Amino acid sequence: QVQLQESGPGLVKPSQTLSLTCTVSGASISSGSYFWTWIRQPAGKGLEWIGRIYASGSTNYNPSLRSRVTISVDTSKNQFSLNLSSVTAADTAVYYCEALAAPFDYWGQGTLVTVSS
């Protein structure tokens, strides 16, 4: 059974960089089977696709966030990470990591990140 766990600071100051890590167990992040994806959800609002990385290292990003987002993989730790720079209050949300290889789809429990001084 594949399990994902997000980790990182729950509070980030405006203009700083939000950094989250998703630790994967039950699957190898370098196996090439899954798309490793970050998705966020502001309180009371819908899902927003942030971006994804494939085992090859190729990435796709939401155009609205592309200038501020970097997703990377650490195969030695079986983790993938999200960096979002120059954050504002609008970046406050629950951040989820997802592993998708339809029909197999696994999500982390989500982690709340608040942007505030």
Place this chain on the structure above:
Amino acid sequence: QSVLTQPPSVSAAPGQKVTISCSGSSSNIAKNYVSWYQQLPGTAPKLLIYGNNKRPSGIPDRFSGSKSGTSGTLVITGLQTGDEADYYCGTWDNSLSSGVFGGGTKLTVL
């Protein structure tokens, strides 16, 4: 403003059927598979439908999906109170080179 358009809410009585629409465009739904997710309160989304109309193992056949042109549809039959949740459609957008979601539909089982 979501790329895919869903009704904000739908409702129906237990045992009845409900339909949730997802409207897109020629750059997303028309050319790619549609997925549907169920999000129960306080939990992460769960994949209900992939590939327009396929169900992952463990998803009851009360849930079905379809696609026609630039729209996708989720149908839930034999509604149960436990089906009360937010439902999201999602797909790939070729113009944006990005995944996209609908704004979500809140299902109330009266």
